Amino acid sequence: MSIVEVKNLTFSYDGTKTNIDDVSFAVEEGTYTTIVGHNGSGKSTVAKLMAGLLEKKSGSIMIDGMELNLENLSKIRNRIGIVFQNPDNQFIGSTVRDDIAFGLENHCVPQTEMDGIIEANAERVHMTKYLDHEPSRLSGGQKQRVAIAGVLAMKPKILIFDEATSMLDPSGKDEIKRVIKNIHKESSLTIISITHDIDEVADSDYVIALEKGKVAMTGTPHEVFSSVEEVRKIQLDVPFSLKLREELAKRGVHTEQHITMEGLVKELCRSRSNM
Amino acid sequence: MPISFEHVSYIYSKGTPYEYTALKDVCLDIEEGKITAIIGQTGSGKSTLVQHLNALLLPEEGTVHILDRAITASEKPKQLKSLRGDVGLVFQFPEYQLFEETVLKDVAFGPKNFGASEEEAKKRAIHALELVGLSDKYCERSPLELSGGQKRRVAIAGILAMDPKVLVLDEPTAGLDPKGTEAMMTLFHDLNRKHGKTVLIVTHDMEQVFRYCDNVVVMEDGKVRTHTNVESFFRDPAACRDMNILPPALIRMKEMLKENGFDIPEDVLSTAALADCIARQVKNHG
Amino acid sequence: MANITLGRYIPLDSPIHRMDPRAKILAMLLVLIAIFFPAGWLGYAIIFVAASAVIIIARLSFSFIWRAMKPMLFMLVFLFVINSFLLKTGDPLLTIGSFTLYSDAVFQTLYIAVRLLLMVMITTCLTATTKPLDMTLGIEDLLKPFQKIHVPAHEIAMLISIALRFIPDLIDETERIIKAQESRGVDLKEGKIMERIMAILSLIVPLFVSAFQRAEDLANAMEARGYSPGEERTRYKVLKMEGRDYVLLAGAAALLACMVWLAYFR
Numbered sequence: 004m005s006i007v008e009v010k011n012l013t014f015s016y017d018g019t020k021t022n023i024d025d026v027s028f029a030v031e032e033g034t035y036t037t038i039v040g041h042n043g044s045g046k047s048t049v050a051k052l053m054a055g056l057l058e059k060k061s062g063s064i065m066i067d068g069m070e071l072n073l074e075n076l077s078k079i080r081n082r083i084g085i086v087f088q089n090p091d092n093q094f095i096g097s098t099v100r101d102d103i104a105f106g107l108e109n110h111c112v113p114q115t116e117m118d119g120i121i122e123a124n125a126e127r128v129h130m131t132k133y134l135d136h137e138p139s140r141l142s143g144g145q146k147q148r149v150a151i152a153g154v155l156a157m158k159p160k161i162l163i164f165d166e167a168t169s170m171l172d173p174s175g176k177d178e179i180k181r182v183i184k185n186i187h188k189e190s191s192l193t194i195i196s197i198t199h200d201i202d203e204v205a206d207s208d209y210v211i212a213l214e215k216g217k218v219a220m221t222g223t224p225h226e227v228f229s230s231v232e233e234v235r236k237i238q239l240d241v242p243f244s245l246k247l248r249e250e251l252a253k254r255g256v257h258t259e260q261h262i263t264m265e266g267l268v269k270e271l272c273r274s275r276s277n278m
Numbered sequence: 279m280p281i282s283f284e285h286v287s288y289i290y291s292k293g294t295p296y297e298y299t300a301l302k303d304v305c306l307d308i309e310e311g312k313i314t315a316i317i318g319q320t321g322s323g324k325s326t327l328v329q330h331l332n333a334l335l336l337p338e339e340g341t342v343h344i345l346d347r348a349i350t351a352s353e354k355p356k357q358l359k360s361l362r363g364d365v366g367l368v369f370q371f372p373e374y375q376l377f378e379e380t381v382l383k384d385v386a387f388g389p390k391n392f393g394a395s396e397e398e399a400k401k402r403a404i405h406a407l408e409l410v411g412l413s414d415k416y417c418e419r420s421p422l423e424l425s426g427g428q429k430r431r432v433a434i435a436g437i438l439a440m441d442p443k444v445l446v447l448d449e450p451t452a453g454l455d456p457k458g459t460e461a462m463m464t465l466f467h468d469l470n471r472k473h474g475k476t477v478l479i480v481t482h483d484m485e486q487v488f489r490y491c492d493n494v495v496v497m498e499d500g501k502v503r504t505h506t507n508v509e510s511f512f513r514d515p516a517a518c519r520d521m522n523i524l525p526p527a528l529i530r531m532k533e534m535l536k537e538n539g540f541d542i543p544e545d546v547l548s549t550a551a552l553a554d555c556i557a558r559q560v561k562n563h564g
Numbered sequence: 565m566a567n568i569t570l571g572r573y574i575p576l577d578s579p580i581h582r583m584d585p586r587a588k589i590l591a592m593l594l595v596l597i598a599i600f601f602p603a604g605w606l607g608y609a610i611i612f613v614a615a616s617a618v619i620i621i622a623r624l625s626f627s628f629i630w631r632a633m634k635p636m637l638f639m640l641v642f643l644f645v646i647n648s649f650l651l652k653t654g655d656p657l658l659t660i661g662s663f664t665l666y667s668d669a670v671f672q673t674l675y676i677a678v679r680l681l682l683m684v685m686i687t688t689c690l691t692a693t694t695k696p697l698d699m700t701l702g703i704e705d706l707l708k709p710f711q712k713i714h715v716p717a718h719e720i721a722m723l724i725s726i727a728l729r730f731i732p733d734l735i736d737e738t739e740r741i742i743k744a745q746e747s748r749g750v751d752l753k754e755g756k757i758m759e760r761i762m763a764i765l766s767l768i769v770p771l772f773v774s775a776f777q778r779a780e781d782l783a784n785a786m787e788a789r790g791y792s793p794g795e796e797r798t799r800y801k802v803l804k805m806e807g808r809d810y811v812l813l814a815g816a817a818a819l820l821a822c823m824v825w826l827a828y829f830r
Binding site for chain 3: 051054056077080081083084085087089091092093094095096097100101104105106107108109110111112113114117138139153154157
């Protein structure tokens with residue numbers, strides 16, 4: 004079942020230039036979907052439209068069987084959690100504990116239940132030790148983990164990551180990618196990640212590629228990367244295994260399409276011993 | 279004239295409970311006319327190190343030698359200004375330093391601060407904008423209405439317009455998409471190869487270090503852990519991992535192939551060369 | 565920035581630190597009012613002893629209070645000069661040429677100095693022992709009764725706590741922009757008027773741009789997490805008055821009553 008269905012969506016920031024142009028796609032429940040595209044392709048705008056932070060011009064967005072409109076807005080916000088790019092600008096509370104509590108307060112969760120929920124969700128992102136820390140004493144990766152705990156605490160069905168790792172250093176990036184993967188494995192949550200990270204894309208269930216506000220390609224990573232030229236045309240990075248595959252093909256060595264290096268190495272080993 | 283650090287130490291908030299030693303007795307020689315990558319984990323002292331190069335920070339102990347000058351703790355602020363024109367420092371997310379009404383005025387701001395006449399500053403600004411790939415149709419636009427990548431180009435042009443001999447960049451590709459990153463790195467490569475500028479780049483991106491840089495300095499805990507050329511640095515992927523550095527994809531692929539019995543010589547350093555090597559071995563078996 | 569002591573929170577563990585911020589705010593208001601009654605030197609001595617007791621219980625040092633006072637010394641010297649020229653009552657104390665210093669000028673200045681010292685002591689007792697966030701919670705609760713006359717108590721508290729949350733970030737940001745512009749040859753300390761103006765503009769414009777960006781991000785993050793101003797929400801931190809809080813309030817009220825008695829009924 005599609006948990007998100009976007010149909011003929013258009014949007015404009017200034018009323019003249021069309022930033023999102025007739026975009027349609029669906030996201031299946033429980034999948035890990037990545038949305039890719041170069042800067043300015045409209046991917047973050049789509050995320051904000053899905054979370055109801057921007058108002059569409061035309062088209063429709065169905066979330067969990069409900070049409071996204073003013074009437075359903077607060078119900079839909081309960082189903083969607085979104086983690087943004089900048090770790091500093093989404094930390095609202097003065098300590099980790101207060102920040103996780105912020106969303107609970109908004110949802111009128113009784114005060115007596117809050118501590119239990121806060122601790123359980125801090126545990127899920129391994130931040131229990133830091134509950135009373137102020138944001139200035141946390142690293143970027145830790146702040147993003149708090150942001151994740153904050154949205155998880157509100158029990159959403161869909162988690163959107165809007166370039167949540169792009170401002171982090173390599174160890175912070177790994178940390179957050181691992182946390183997201185674990186959450187996806189443990190729960191039935193639908194994950195939508197807007198990203199430039201080619202490894203994350205290769206690892207996802209489904210890819211939506213945007214270009215100039217339009218959907219350029221969709222499919223599993225295998226399907227999308229089956230046309231390396233198309234992928235390059237929309238200015239996206241290509242996994243190294245596919246770059247090498249191209250070069251090998253030029254030299255008469257034809258291999259299957261592997262989006263991971265491990266896969267390619269395995270096949271090369273086989274063909275080496277077979278021949 | 280090489281750039282060198284002699285026993286340089288730096289302490290933040292000295293004499294307060296927040297005191298923090300960011301550089302510990304750093305000794306380092308940086309080759310002129312090359313592109314040097316400065317890498318290391320967050321908090322390892324990379325940014326502190328490069329801020330010594332144009333004397334934004336003065337060493338607590340030791341001396342920094344750069345362009346015939348020796349900078350010590352006792353340096354008078356007045357004499358530092360000319361150094362800042364010779365060593366252009368581009369901060370992380372430099373687009374946040376734009377403030378003028380037009381792109382041209384913003385880029386000309388630097389040269390004017392260093393005493394260039396209005397006309398001269400404009401000429402240099404137009405040249406700098408050309409270098410970063412922005413045509414003169416951008417000159418009269420407001421820098422605030424440009425896209426993120428364009429803003430960053432304008433900010434970098436603002437430093438280039440001062441015509442520095444040494445260009446220092448703190449994470450210049452952070453937040454850019456793959457295409458923007460490549461264009462940016464090509465620009466620095468050209469500035470080095472065609473215009474002879476010494477370039478230092480603080481970065482986390484090993485693919486860029488591998489493709490564009492000559493030398494690499496690894497900072498760890500306020501000290502220089504390793505300083506070598508890029509080729510020999512990536513020759514030992516295990517040592518990279520030991521320093522918490524994930525080697526670039528090509529090196530990882532080589533490593534995996536070797537583990538699986540392929541014979542890959544050390545000097546294979548491009549995708550094409552690797553493909554050649556593999557093709558030979560797969561076919562030779564047949 | 566690091567050497568401003570007035571109004572700064574000192575993270576210690578003391579009975580005063582653990583008190584309900586509402587009790588502390590109310591007590592401070594009562595004592596501040598008390599200082600304004602002309603209760604004479606005896607009255608001020610009583611307040612001084614009471615405030616000193618609180619400072620000792622709170623484990624604050626008197627040198628901290630003194631540092632908080634320092635910026636006001638200049639003002640007091642200025643006041644003394646003005647007073648010595650204007651106040652010509654009381655006993656003449658000393659004469660230099662045609663200028664005579666009268667006792668009232670000295671007493672008047674001393675009187676104000678003592679009041680000022682007491683006020684700094686009292687406010688420091690509050691600010692140094694109360695976390696900024698607890699302070700906003702206290703203010704929110706105390707303003708609640710005024711919601712009936714449309715005082716947006718919650719919004720005011722939210723505004724203050726977000727401002728407090730972002731002050732360190734904005735200080736960092738300012739330092740970064742200063743360094744970035746210094747790298748472009750900006751000289752903040754010297755230069756002609758026009759250069760100075762440009763230098764300041766080169767800091768202020770980027771600071772505003774980034775503050776607006778921050779505000780937009782923050783608004784999105786708050787909205788996405790279900791915040792909607794004016795709508796009902798629960799509160800995680802609940803304040804509770806305990807025995808010692810009532811003791812503090814009673815003490816402050818007694819002090820006020822004592823001053824009124826000293827001033828008018830003695």
